[in-house]
Amino acid sequence: MSLTFEHTTLGQRVLFGSGKAAEHLAAEVARLGATNIMVIASDFELKMARSVAAGIDVALWHTDVVMHVPIETAQAARTAAGDAGIDLVVCVGGGSTTGLAKAVALTTGIPVVAVPTTYAGSEATNVWGLTEAARKTTGVDDRVLPTAVIYDAELTLSLPVDMSVASGLNGMAHCIDSLWGPRADPINAALAAEGIRALAQGLPKIKNDPSGLPGREQALYGAYLSAVAFASAGSGMHHKICHVLGGTFNLPHAQTHATVLPYVLAFNATEAPDAEARIAAAFGADTATDGLARLRETLDAPKALKDYGFTAANIAEAVAVALPSIPANNPRKVTAANLTALLTAALNGENPKSLSDLS
The missing domain is CATH 1.20.1090.10 (Dehydroquinate synthase-like - alpha domain)
Known part of the structure; x- marks a missing residue:
């Protein structure tokens, strides 16, 4: 039987290497020419995020991360990014953190570099999700696909x-x-x-x-x-x-x-x-x-x-x-x-x- 199908492969840069997150992030920031960077990380992972971002200049740290990305949380992050003139969002964390970065990208078009610390996988999809009035809405939009993903297994060692x-x-x-x-x-x-x-x-x-x-x-x-x-x-x-x-x-x-x-x-x-x-x-x-x-x-x-x-x-x-x-x-x-x-x-x-x- 002959094969007949249509397949789309999303364009994304992947850098994989244990202990290399900071090095890879600095290289990506340089490659993208970003000058005004927002880092999203939960309070729990802020120390790790600061280590990952040690080689770049960060204009704005944003720690208001909530599971399932409530619309109010997303709007606050979007406003913060707009007010600060952000030209690159870096997210360091799990699916909720990545989801918030995607919510910013969805309405602003600001590119995202994702540094995942769990095995959620959100960093490699163009799927977004927002929760409003106890209903979670998801959608597909290429603007939310992180332009690059930095995988570093050392960052997952603290995950129980x-x-x-x-x-x-x-x-x-x-x-x-x-x-x-x-x-x-x-x-x-x-x-x-x-x-x-x-x-x-x-x-x-x-x-x-x-x-x-x-x-x-x-x-x-x-x-x-x-x-x-x-x-x-x-x-x-x-x-x-x-x-x-x-x-x-x-x-x-x-x-x-x-x-x-x-x-x-x-x-x-x-x-x-x-x-x-x-x-x-x-x-x-x-x-x-x-x-x-x-x-x-x-x-x-x-x-x-x-x-x-x-x-x-x-x-x-x-x-x-x-x-x-x-x-x-x-x-x-x-x-x-x-x-x-x-x-x-x-x-x-x-x-x-x-x-x-x-x-």
């Missing part, structure tokens, strides 16, 4: 093991969702499979040796691949659900993705045999669900949404908000009834395999 696990599984969710996203294609699939393999190798190494670099380098590499695949394939069922859980109920981003992932995989796997086989092979397992379950057991991954504040009383609203946004090309038809069953299972940490028999 449990957060490393949750963040890494968030990256894996990008990979798996890419295999049935609305623009899924063979190139995305190849990138996603390699991302799964790298994350599956790297995350157990982080758990066994949190201060070692090999596992963290593999996880960063896998997270980048996951994001590139996701940016091209688009947001699938998993991400549509998790955006609602985060934006509407303020659940923690990485832990929510890590918890929901096995349920969406089990729900879709039987109706997506090619994707299932590719995922299983990337895990080196007989089935995709077994491979993910084995990894999650090794990592002691997040298990139930109830552990993060989600309740049975929230399910009906979550279904009502999420259901219309799930892509029509999802391998399995999604209904209010089976989505309710999926969220109920995820709420209580039930065996995901029960979802394969739902009608």
Whole structure:
């Protein structure tokens, strides 16, 4: 059978090297000719950000970072950038920090250099997200794609093991969702499979040796691949659900993705045999669900949404908000009834395999 597909590869410079973040950032600032730089970093990561930015002149430090990027937080950062005449935004941190930098870029067009400290992957996509009145809105705009990404595994050494696990599984969710996203294609699939393999190798190494670099380098590499695949394939069922859980109920981003992932995989796997086989092979397992379950057991991954504040009383609203946004090309038809069953299972940490028999 001949191949017929359309694929877009986003243009972005990637610099990868442990212990090289400050050197690489100074080089990027020089290359871009930026003279008025804003650095976004949370209070928690400000000390690290100052170290990364030691070789550049910073005009404005901005530390008002909030999970899920509330619109008020975004507008404050945009105003600060405009008032200071900023010509480059540097973000040092996880997905919330990167998301705020993207929010600035979305309306101002100011370029972004991202220095990620987690495995979220947002730094390699042109997807933005903002929360307003308990609803998270996402969109795609090339203005928010960081012009360069600087990966330095040393910056992730302070990320605790449990957060490393949750963040890494968030990256894996990008990979798996890419295999049935609305623009899924063979190139995305190849990138996603390699991302799964790298994350599956790297995350157990982080758990066994949190201060070692090999596992963290593999996880960063896998997270980048996951994001590139996701940016091209688009947001699938998993991400549509998790955006609602985060934006509407303020659940923690990485832990929510890590918890929901096995349920969406089990729900879709039987109706997506090619994707299932590719995922299983990337895990080196007989089935995709077994491979993910084995990894999650090794990592002691997040298990139930109830552990993060989600309740049975929230399910009906979550279904009502999420259901219309799930892509029509999802391998399995999604209904209010089976989505309710999926969220109920995820709420209580039930065996995901029960979802394969739902009608």
